[in-house]
Amino acid sequence: MVQKREALELPSALEQLDELKEQFKGKTPAIFLDYDGCLTPIVQRPEMAILSDEMRSALQDLATVTKVAVVSGRDRRNVEELVKLDNLYFAGSHGFDITGPGGMASEPGGAKAALPALDKAEDVLQEKLKGVEGSLVERKRYAIAVHYRNVADDEVVQVRKVVDEVLDTMPELKIGHGKKIYELKPNIDWHKGKAVMWLMEELGLDDSKYIPLYIGDDITDEDAFAELQGKGIGVLVGEHDEKTAATYRLERVDDVRVFLEDLTDTIKQKSNG
CATH class of the missing domain: 3.40.50.1000 (HAD superfamily/HAD-like)
Incomplete structure (x- = not known):
């Protein structure tokens, strides 16, 4: 425990x-x-x-x-x-x-299998968040960090909504949390x-x-x-x-x-x- x-x-x-x-x-x-x-x-x-x-x-x-x-x-x-x-x-x-x-x-x-899903998620996130001022989609080899540190407080909920929409369609990925970021990572232990x-x-x-x-x-x-x-x-x-x-x-x-x-x-x- x-x-x-x-x-x-x-x-x-x-x-x-x-x-x-x-x-x-x-x-x-x-x-x-x-x-x-x-x-x-x-x-x-x-x-x-x-x-x-x-x-x-x-x-x-x-x-x-x-x-x-x-x-x-x-x-x-x-x-x-x-x-x-x-x-x-x-x-x-x-x-x-x-x-x-x-x-x-x-x-x-063993994350290579998730690369196609990460590629697709990156494209969708870039498109859907381009209207949210201060948001930043940062691609890494095996993760996508969606930064909202510079997003207005009343728009953070929109960022999370977009992230959830992407995850709902991609079971290969899961969410991770950090300081002012949502992270999409391979759904692997x-x-x-x-x-x-x-x-x-x-x-x-x-x-x-x-x-x-x-x-x-x-x-x-x-x-x-x-x-x-x-x-x-x-x-x-x-x-x-x-x-x-x-x-x-x-x-x-x-x-x-x-x-x-x-x-x-x-x-x-x-x-x-």
């Missing part, structure tokens, strides 16, 4: 660092992170979410001492281009498309949590030596937090509109950077000791 709490009830990962590290139990944390709202602040449009030099440096340093993966709802190619680091693993479209060092390239969720566990197994990160630690901010990250209960550690950045299965919390993106830098130091000390 997954345990959930209000975000503000969670202990701070920074204030309770010693307690958090006790849960490593002598293991090395393998780090999995969302991109938007975790590595960069939430912004008005997706292309404005630019990774800071300081955060890139923190990720690069961390990846020299353990496995690091960015697990994003973004298209995998897009998030790779934003991060610009070749020593990380990237799981795009909520884990349907995964690449990494050494030529790793896999699409483990695959999500960020399953992608994390697939990577742990694929990379040979045996649970006797490694523990997964996932950092994310959005409702889509809850699948990973739930998957890791009893197996790893979940850290929520900020809060969202639902209760969370995470075990710790960080307030903002800057805290994520500080936390990653501390993890790097901790792992280095362990390897040197």
